[in-house]
Amino acid sequence: MSLEKLQYLDYFNVSFNKLYGEIPSRGPFKNLSSQFFINNEALCGFSRFNVPPCPTSSTHRSNRKKLLLLFLLLGIALVFVPIAFLFLWIRYRRGKRAPQQADSLSMATTERISYYELLQATDLLSESNLIGSGSFGSVYKGILRSGTAIAVKVFNLQLEAAFKSFDTECEVLRSLRHRNLVKVITSCSNLDFKALVLEYMPNGSLDNYLYSHNYFLDIRQRLSIMIDVACALEYFHHGCSSPVIHCDIKPSNVLLDEDMVAHLSDFGISKLLGEDETDLYTKTLATFGYIALVKCDVYSYGIMLLETFTRRKPxxxxxxxxxKQWVSYSLPEAVMDVIDANLVTTTDIEHVL
Known part of the structure; x- marks a missing residue:
């Protein structure tokens, strides 16, 4: 019937074809004669085309079939729509990963920042600009000449392991693209200085928010942060051409941007798995309390999940x-005894319910 909409159709001849179905009667077909449809024994329609009328019984049967199919689809929808909604919500939380990944982590950037510009941006790496320190170096806040705020991770080259940590981070970060990973702007390296220039996270780390008296995360914020971290880990393990094991999942390595979106950081002891490495068993320098011999990231994520909602360090x-045992012993009867007391308010309980 869509052919009826071809208002500029001047000539139409389908004779001697094994066509079937109803011949359109409106539009350009109002002026066509039967000679244009001869020797198509299965066609039907108006008598002026010298074809038999289209049967109505088949139409009724078709309508009944469609009605039964509709009821069947409605029944299936009642079961699967809630599941599909949950799946789409999780996908939405990932934030349209494909287009956004291109804007995220990339070591291949056209921006170059010199050693002297980094010194100037951080006021000669002054202690007043120090925002964190770790096993292999320190992180400083800096302001570029353009006014852009950055975080400069400077590696302590007096430690031999710092060289490997720098190389590991460069190797891992140059191949990763995800909105829940800390964005790398560029790197700076010479014989006496090695640093990564990172996107500045103004809200600090999850660790600061959990244990500082100046901040408070409600239950929705904590859940959102943990979903962000889960999305990053899902990308690590299943979204990369070569799976990545972070090896050090903990609150201090989860940084928060101005919108409280979580970004996973610190890849100094990460491990890239080749195609022949289907199992992981490695001795790492991961922080005590978060180490697991098998599937270490999944285990560490579970420990951090417990820590986030109990506000108790391992x-x-x-x-x-x-x-893990402390929480297990308290479930399910004494769950209110282990959850962070700051969350046990009327408002938060209503949100959970």
Whole structure:
């Protein structure tokens, strides 16, 4: 019937074809004669085309089939639509990963920042600009001449392991693209100085928010942050051409931007798995309390998830007791005894319910 809309159709001849179905009667077909449709025994329609009328019984049967199919689809929808909605919500939380990845991590950038410009931006790496320190170096806040705020991760070259950590981060970050990873602007390296120039995260780390008296994260913010980290790990393990194991998942390595979106950072002890490395068993320098021999990122994520909602560090426990066991012993009857007391308010309970 879509052929009826061809208002400029001047000539139409389908004779001697094994066509079937109803001949259109409106539009340009109003002026066509039967000679244009001869020897098509399965055609039907108006008598002026010298074809039999189209049967109505088949139409009714078709309508009944369509009605049954509609009810069947409605039944399926009642079951699967909630599941599909949940899946789409998770996909939405990932933030249209494909177009945004191109704007995220990239060591291949046209911007070059010299050693002297980094010194100037950080006021000669002054202590007043120090915003964090780790096993292999320190991180300073800096302001470029353009006014852009940056974070400069300077590696301590007095430590032999710092050289490997710098190389590892460069190798890992140059091949990763994801909105929940800290963006690398460029690197700066010479014989006496090695640094990564990173996107500045104005809200600091998850660790600061959990344990500082000046900040508070409600239950929705904590859940959103953990979903962001889960998206980054899903990309690490399944979205890369070569899977990546972060090896040091913990709150201090989860940084928050101005919109409180979480970004995973610090890839100094990460491991790139080749095609022949289907199992991981490695001794790392990961922080005590977050180490697991098998599937270490998944285990560490679980520990950090417990820490985020209980506000208890894995190192808070003595003897054989650990955070995982402490929570397990309290479930399900005493869950309110282990959850962060700051979350146990009428408002937050209503949000959970």
């Amino acid at each position: 190192s808070d426990f003595e003897g054989d007791l650990n955070l």
